[in-house]
Amino acid sequence: MRKHRYLLSSESVTEGHPDKVCDQISDAILDSIMKQDPMGRVACETMVTTGLTIVAGEITTSCYVEIPKIIRHTIKEIGYDDPQYGFDHLTSGVITSIQAQSPDIALGVNKGGAGDQGMMFGYATDETKELMPMPIALAHKLSRRLADIRKKKIVKYLRPDGKSQVTVEYLNGMPHKVKTVIVSGHHDGKVKTKDIRHDLKKLVIDKVIPAHLMDKDVKIYINPTGRFEVGGPMADTGVTGRKIIVDTYGGVGSHGGGCFSGKDPTKVDRSASYMARYVAKNIVAAKLAKKCEIQLAYAIGIAEPVSIMVNTFGTGHVSEEKLVKATRKVFDLTPYGIIKNLRLRMPIYKKTACYGHFGREDEGFTWEEIDKINALRKEV
Numbered sequence: 001m002r003k004h005r006y007l008l009s010s011e012s013v014t015e016g017h018p019d020k021v022c023d024q025i026s027d028a029i030l031d032s033i034m035k036q037d038p039m040g041r042v043a044c045e046t047m048v049t050t051g052l053t054i055v056a057g058e059i060t061t062s063c064y065v066e067i068p069k070i071i072r073h074t075i076k077e078i079g080y081d082d083p084q085y086g087f088d089h090l091t092s093g094v095i096t097s098i099q100a101q102s103p104d105i106a107l108g109v110n111k112g113g114a115g116d117q118g119m120m121f122g123y124a125t126d127e128t129k130e131l132m133p134m135p136i137a138l139a140h141k142l143s144r145r146l147a148d149i150r151k152k153k154i155v156k157y158l159r160p161d162g163k164s165q166v167t168v169e170y171l172n173g174m175p176h177k178v179k180t181v182i183v184s185g186h187h188d189g190k191v192k193t194k195d196i197r198h199d200l201k202k203l204v205i206d207k208v209i210p211a212h213l214m215d216k217d218v219k220i221y222i223n224p225t226g227r228f229e230v231g232g233p234m235a236d237t238g239v240t241g242r243k244i245i246v247d248t249y250g251g252v253g254s255h256g257g258g259c260f261s262g263k264d265p266t267k268v269d270r271s272a273s274y275m276a277r278y279v280a281k282n283i284v285a286a287k288l289a290k291k292c293e294i295q296l297a298y299a300i301g302i303a304e305p306v307s308i309m310v311n312t313f314g315t316g317h318v319s320e321e322k323l324v325k326a327t328r329k330v331f332d333l334t335p336y337g338i339i340k341n342l343r344l345r346m347p348i349y350k351k352t353a354c355y356g357h358f359g360r361e362d363e364g365f366t367w368e369e370i371d372k373i374n375a376l377r378k379e380v
Contacts, residue, residue, distance in 0.1 A: 007179060009167040010135035010250025012143040015078050015354040016160020016186065016231070018238025022046035023247075023353040025055065026240045026262030028074045029067060031347035034264070036063035038345035041101045041109070044262035045240045046071075048233040050086050056097040057262065060106070068094045074350075079150070079160035086234025108301025112336045115266040116258075119297040119307075122276025123253035124284040126291070127175050131281050132359035134175040136250025138166045140355045141208045146185055149203050157196075161186035161231030169215065177215035181205055183222050186231035197222040247357050248273075253293045261353050265344035266335060272296045272305075274367040275338045277358050279327055283310070285370040286377050288323065290315035296333060303334040318380045326379035330372050342366040 013020055025046040033040040040061035047054045053071050075081075076089035083091050109115050124131040142164035150158035167180035183200050200222045241259025245251050258269030265271040276294040283292045289312035297307040310323040327333075332341055339345060343366050351363060361368050 004170075004172050005176075006170050007167050008133070008135050008170060008252070009165060009180070010133065010139045010245075010252075011163060011165040012136070012139035012246055012250075012355065013164075013243060014143050014147045014160065014162035016080070016147075016162060017243070018048055018161070018233045018236045019240075019242040020238070020354050021048050021075065021078060021080075021233060022238045022240040023243070023259075023261035024078065024350055025053070025071055025074050026057075027349040027353040028070050029055070029059075029065065030262055030264060031350050032065040032070055033059065033061050033063060034345065034347040034349070036065070037061045040264060041106070041266060042262065042264040043101070043267065046262070047237065047239050048087065048092075049237040050234045051091060052093045052095070054095045054097075057099075058101045059098050060101040067096050067098070080232060085159065085232055086230070087232050105300070109266045109335075111301070112303050112334065113301035114268045114272075114298035114303070114335050115300065116268060117298060117300050118258055118269060119256040119295055120258070120268060120272040120276050121248075121254045121256055122273060122278065122280040122294040122296075123249045124277070124280040124292050125252075126284055128359075130359035130361055131284050132356075133249055133252040135166045135168045136246075136252070136356065137359055138168070138178070138209060139164045139250065140359070142166070142181070142183055142204055144355050145204045145208050146183060146200070150185075154203065155199055157188045157191040159186040159188065159231055161228070161235070166209075175213075178209055178213045178218055179215050180219045181209065181221070182224065184228055185223060186228050187223075189229050193223065193226045249358070254295065256295075260357060261349070265339045265342075268296075268298045268335060268338075271335060271338045271342070271344055272298065272333075274342055274344070274357070275331065275333060278342065278367040278369070278372075279331055281368065282370050282372040282376055283312075283323060283327075286373040288312075288317055288376060288380060292316075292323075294327070298335075303336065305333050308333070322380045326376050329379050330375045 026044045044057040072089040163184045165182040260270040263270045280292040293311045295309035310320045
């Protein structure tokens with residue numbers, strides 16, 4: 001039998017990446033409101049550039065939060081605490097433009113309907129213990145390790161921005177070998193390129209990717225241009241929601257197009273995507289399929305999804321029609337049910353804003369639980 005081979009790549013970024021700075025600011029504002037007013041309505045967008053942070057959006061709440069203070073605290077926490085970075089918590093200008101949620105949207109949300117129309121996807125695969133695609137799982141681990149060695153001052157020349165990318169060769173649908181690894185670390189101007197490449201290979205790549213996964217001819221690129229002195233918002237303008245593939249499955253499966261950060265759970269862009277992952281993960285964990293993608297679609301103001309799709313890519317042990325029926329029976333897919341069962345009215349969101357919203361099993365994310373296995377098996 002002929003072996004089917006293909007390559008799949010996924011990327012991740014550190015919390016100092018300009019788009020991720022924006023995601024964290026938006027979610028920090030959301031968390032501050034959720035702490036005081038769990039019923040608050042938040043749709044908060046951020047943009048950062050050299051020396052400037054702009055926050056705009058629609059917020060309806062009974063509480064008061066000091067948005068400029070939240071912004072500056074978040075920037076400092078990320079690591080932009082020095083004016084020489086071109087962006088820091090003390091000298092960045094702050095502009096805010098906030099208004100209330102549209103009353104037309106509120107009409108539908110107040111009665112338990114979805115906050116918007118749209119389609120949301122969830123995905124799971126048994127190729128890793130987290131039930132995530134291997135390329136994105138490894139890419140996130142590389143980025144987190146890059147950030148850790150900076151924050152713990154193991155490597156003192158690193159700055160907050162950074163990226164990683166992993167290419168995995170698949171053999172007959174399952175990961176076989178890592179073919180390419182890319183790590184780019186933001187650094188000061190004094191360090192030599194050869195030292196960066198030595199340190200990041202030894203302290204990041206070798207610590208994250210098991211030797212048995214590395215192809216004998218693996219290609220490793222560390223700071224491929226040679227220098228990464230100018231980084232963060234000084235190098236690139238950042239915007240909330242521009243890393244939606246990093247946030248989800250690394251390019252595997254489908255995406256509805258909506259971002260997550262800065263949105264309260266009445267926005268199904270976020271909450272229904274979490275529910276779709278929850279459903280897909282439980283189906284795979286129940287061994288009803290090796291791979292599973294869920295699509296949920298909603299109409300604004302309507303509680304029940306207008307459609308549910310289950311795709312097991314030919315790996316299912318029962319029909320997809322049965323899985324759709326079981327999904328409807330086991331899971332409450334209304335916005336109210338999603339928010340209640342996943343406990344989404346808590347200040348948990350800033351933690352999600354970096355290193356992916358999925359596959360993080362030890363961080364208390366309810367949508368990563370696999371507590372519906374028996375119920376699903378019973379239904380099918």
